[in-house]
Amino acid sequence: MKISEIFTKTIKEAPADEQAKNAIVLIRAGYIHKEMAGVYTFLPFGLRVLDKICNIIREEMNAIGGQELKLTTLQDPEIWKATDRWDDEKVDVWFKTKLKNDSELGLGPTHEEPLIRAVKKYIKSYKDLPFLAYQIQTKFRNETRAKSGVMRGREFLMKDLYSFARTEAEHEELYERIKHAYGKVYERLGVGEQTFLTFASGGMFSEFSHEFQTVCDAGEDTIFLDRTKKIAVNEEVNNDEVLASLGLNRENLEEVKAAEVGNIFTLKDKFSKPLGLTFVDELDQEQNVLMGCYGIGPSRLMGVITELLSDDKGLVWPEAIAPYQxxxxxxxxxxxxxxxxxxxxxxxxxxxxxxxxxxxxxxxxxxxxxxxxxxxxxxxxxxxxxxxxxxxxxxxxxxxxxxxxxxxxxxxxxxxxx
Amino acid sequence: MKISEIFTKTIKEAPADEQAKNAIVLIRAGYIHKEMAGVYTFLPFGLRVLDKICNIIREEMNAIGGQELKLTTLQDPEIWKATDRWDDEKVDVWFKTKLKNDSELGLGPTHEEPLIRAVKKYIKSYKDLPFLAYQIQTKFRNETRAKSGVMRGREFLMKDLYSFARTEAEHEELYERIKHAYGKVYERLGVGEQTFLTFASGGMFSEFSHEFQTVCDAGEDTIFLDRTKKIAVNEEVNNDEVLASLGLNRENLEEVKAAEVGNIFTLKDKFSKPLGLTFVDELDQEQNVLMGCYGIGPSRLMGVITELLSDDKGLVWPEAIAPYQxxxxxxxxxxxxxxxxxxxxxxxxxxxxxxxxxxxxxxxxxxxxxxxxxxxxxxxxxxxxxxxxxxxxxxxxxxxxxxxxxxxxxxxxxxxxx
Incomplete structure (x- = not known):
């Protein structure tokens, strides 16, 4: 591309209405345009970077057998009521809208419910499992504050993969395979060294949940990191019992700011049960499908990489995702x-x-x-x-x-x- | 891909709640899932076709110098009020939503206004023009009825390109270049022979506007077609004066049903003027930028191709967009x-x-x-x-x-x- 033909231009002055370093430098370089707080247009250079990040993620999801699809933004309240996630008191980031006939719709903040409904008609027997389905799609979350540039948007791109398994052992096997693929994604994006598997509280279904955290001053989280073992714990689970169970010694832990760049959850039958996603097993018994969900935000990653690698002269892209080499x-x-x-x-x-x-x-x-x-x-x-x-x-x-x-x-x- | 590993399956029975042939066969083949009327999930096979259609369009837009970007779904009322397109009485397909602080937002039904605001800071002099910018993005239109399957959605994919020119002659040159690229897109998609440049009423700025219409029984339009000359007129302009000006003879015209698969408009300064998109010309005069807009709906095209080419056994994909060869x-x-x-x-x-x-x-x-x-x-x-x-x-x-x-x-x- 010739610069004389590109409509964007670099800007010397920092934009007045931005606090986040990532947004400031991406706007100055003509990569993004701020439409409103937490809502950014990706200009040609920015879209090239975003597409390259997405393609790396896509390749790694395909490599482990992920099947890509694309769910809808507009959401039918019915399925969200079935899992008790429609009420604004329960999920506080809904954007809602209405059809002409006044019936309510939502804008997808996440997609477990509609995906389960879409796959349900195909899953009858144990022979129809396991599988992995994913999408790279725009999510909408009505955040009260949106001050972190492209790191936390009201409208942002997300890769969300979901695993569907028959047994806990099968779920565990899929979970480990996906965890490994996530590690490869961060390596390829040039932030592998700064990104750590982090143990967080497990919620209902397992002792721990896992986050991938990238050490970064602009991060919103604090983690306690053992650099030698390449693992970390987040604040919630930083107690003697947990450290012992993970074989960590408090003396080796370093307290650092970090940005969450991925999360992986065991859902067990939390959503499949209320929505009736079952299968008939080898013994002719009806069982709930066991699920996991696995998220990475490509636009958030673009922000984190910007925070982490850029210097006082501007952006510094890793070769794999630079808009131009x-x-x-x-x-x-x-x-x-x-x-x-x-x-x-x-x-x-x-x-x-x-x-x-x-x-x-x-x-x-x-x-x-x-x-x-x-x-x-x-x-x-x-x-x-x-x-x-x-x-x-x-x-x-x-x-x-x-x-x-x-x-x-x-x-x-x-x-x-x- | 092995069929044993794909989670979708073919279905013998036609879905009960669909009237459109395209939706019926695409659902039976496991390409799409109906989330609600006019809102479809693209399952793995369907997404493969859709992506291939998008890539053909993208290649042809890039070949004529189009710069791809991605505008936002969430829309700030302010710019739409400036062009008098925010009021539901003026634009009757808005989906609207609200931030937590109760301020209104819209979901983009089209994107002239936000694109103009995004490019405005870069356009100062005649040296910054001309250029072409486009996106492939989901549009939201609150249609009262949505009965044509993926041919007319409430949420659908659209490629919209916009031209920015200094003079009418320059605009015309760009317009012709894009018109030619559109013809190439239909050729590559396997519907070139059935697709005709169609003259429609020109609105405010030119004698005619142009549509691309594909002859198709499921189409919503009626066109009058001269197969030898490879052009058509739509109903509005089918009068003696127009036919004479186009060198058409009524006796050679065939009345057929057709589906609009693309439209190209001269906008002149309709949007650039109220939004202040101007440039300083060679004589140091401030001028309004002259614009055009050019749409193709990839998901709509997928529906039209399905209607046109499928037979009583099912889908028939052209080689270029088949999910598998x-x-x-x-x-x-x-x-x-x-x-x-x-x-x-x-x-x-x-x-x-x-x-x-x-x-x-x-x-x-x-x-x-x-x-x-x-x-x-x-x-x-x-x-x-x-x-x-x-x-x-x-x-x-x-x-x-x-x-x-x-x-x-x-x-x-x-x-x-x-």
């Missing part, structure tokens, strides 16, 4: 320079390298500042000096070092890096 | 047959061929009926007979002819066909 800077408007830069741009595009070409008639400082603010992993400069040597000046976003390399080598380097 | 049927449970079918399945998957493997222990008739109902373009059978000859029996969904071909040839044939 290379920021190609042309310095100078002379025919020879334009020709060299245009031809390199074409060659890289033909090689399917995501390249953002700064073809503007602007100062070097402005172009370099934009390359940094946009957070593109690599920057290559074509100037009078480099043309003379048939080379480009290559620099990583995360380093101050520059290297003069032959033009012919750039493509191969980038292909290897991605 | 091949339905691989294993007849028999003997070790030799299982081994041959499993190994062919692996080989095809490794070659990135979308193959649906019917590995169930079921009768041939049931498997063939499901292959037809699901509408997979090709069906290959592995049986005792074919294993003996190291071959497969290949049949197209649209033909009764079967051919016995060597196993080794199947992959190459499928790669060529896709």
């Amino acid at each position: 290379l920021y190609l800077v042309r310095l100078g408007q002379e025919a020879e320079i334009v020709k060299a830069a245009d031809s390199l741009y074409s060659e890289l595009k033909d090689a399917n390298i995501d390249v953002l070409y700064d073809d503007r008639d602007a100062r070097a400082g402005e172009k370099f500042a934009d390359a940094d603010l946009l957070g593109i992993p690599w920057r290559a400069v074509i100037s009078a000096k480099t043309v003379e040597q048939n080379s480009v000046e290559l620099k990583a976003r995360t380093s101050a070092d520059m290297a003069l390399i032959p033009v012919s080598e750039l493509k191969n380097r980038l292909v290897k890096l991605r | 091949l339905y691989l049927v294993r007849l028999g449970q003997e070790a030799e047959i299982v081994k041959a079918a499993d190994s062919l399945y692996s080989e095809l998957k490794d070659a990135n061929i979308d193959v649906l493997y019917d590995d169930r222990d079921a009768r041939a008739g049931e498997k063939f009926a499901d292959a037809d109902l699901l509408g997979i373009p090709w069906r290959a059978v592995i049986s005792a007979k074919t294993v003996e000859q190291n071959s497969v029996e290949l049949k197209a969904r649209t033909s009764a002819d079967m051919a016995l071909i060597p196993v080794s040839e199947l992959k190459n044939r499928l790669v060529k066909l896709r």
Whole structure:
């Protein structure tokens, strides 16, 4: 893409109405637009990052047999009443609306109920289980406060997967498989090292529930972390009994701020029972399906990664989710320079390298500042000096070092890096 | 994908609460689930088709320079009041909701207003124009009746592109480019021959507006079609004056039912003026940006294609959007047959061929009926007979002819066909 053709632009000033670092830098770089508190438009660069995050999640969910579908935003009160989650006193984040005939509808804050109804007609026998179904869909939650940029939205993207099992053992096996897949997602997103499996209170069905927490100053949670064992406990369960049961020693724990980037729950028959999701087992007995639910918010992750990796110059994207791999800077408007830069741009595009070409008639400082603010992993400069040597000046976003390399080598380097 | 692992199943009986052919066959095949009237969940097969339709549209929009973004569902009344489209008397399809503080929000039925506000901060000079921006997003329209299955939803997917131009000539050039891209979309979706550019009344800004109409018995419109000239007029403009201006002869016109599958509008400054989207031109004059809007509904198209191409056995998908290219049927449970079918399945998957493997222990008739109902373009059978000859029996969904071909040839044939 040529910068001269993109409608967005970088902005020097921080937006007046934002407190969250992630929103400030994403708005300054032209990745998002604030529609209202907790509600953001994803502009072309932002949508590219979001789509890349979603695709990594999708690949890992597919790899463990997840079947993707897409449930609806509009929700029928009937099924939510059956599980006692329609009443605003019980679930306090509902957005509700009405049909012309005045009957009430909700906007999906989560999707256990409608998914159960959709799959129910297909599940009769033990032969129809187990399976994993998931979606990547917009959720709506009527938060009273929404101050954390894209980390906590009123409208936000969510990947929610649900497991359906016959027995507790089968559920456990699925749960472990999904937990492992979550770990792979964070690795691939470039936050694996900072992300820890965290034990939280288990609620009704198991001793613990699990969260994935990324160590991050902007996080809303406090966790107690054993870096060596790569696990943490959250505040609720930080007591001697729990630490002993997890083999943790209080002296090795570090108290840190963290952002929840995923949660996985055993639901047992909490929803399947009231909604009648049963199957007939091998002994001809009717049983409740045992469920789990597993969430990751791609837009929230984009915010957390921004908080964690960006610096005072702007965004810093991991290679896997950067909107472009290379920021190609042309310095100078002379025919020879334009020709060299245009031809390199074409060659890289033909090689399917995501390249953002700064073809503007602007100062070097402005172009370099934009390359940094946009957070593109690599920057290559074509100037009078480099043309003379048939080379480009290559620099990583995360380093101050520059290297003069032959033009012919750039493509191969980038292909290897991605 | 193995059929034994997919949670959806085909259903023999037509759903009791559906009148539309498209919904009936899509539900019977397990592609969609009806959440409520006009609101459908896309199950795994259905989502695969929908995604393929979206990707074809996306490729054609990108090819003409469209920049993809994603606006929000939740809408701020303020901008809609500025264009006088907030009042239910003016726009009668609003779904509205409220924040906790009781302030009203809407659910986007279309997105001119929020897009203009999002791009406004970037458009100052003539140098910032022209550009094309689009999104593929869920729209919400509070229709009084919703009886046409996925052809007219209360919640449905829409690709809406918007053009931003400096002059009428520039707008016309963009308009023609997009019109041409729309034609390519219908060609690639397999309905090019049945889809006609249709002249409708032009409203405020031009002599005509344009619709793309697909000839289809289930369509809600009546058009008058000149098949030779490949253009049509809709009812509103079917008068002598218009026919003369388009060079059409009433005697050559055929009256047919048709479904609108796309519309393209010149908006001129209808929205940019009240919302203050202006630019400073080469002569230092402030001008209103001239806009156009261009819609295609991927979910609606899925319904129209279903209506048009399915037969009494079920769905018939064009190769480009079928959820799978091949339905691989294993007849028999003997070790030799299982081994041959499993190994062919692996080989095809490794070659990135979308193959649906019917590995169930079921009768041939049931498997063939499901292959037809699901509408997979090709069906290959592995049986005792074919294993003996190291071959497969290949049949197209649209033909009764079967051919016995060597196993080794199947992959190459499928790669060529896709």
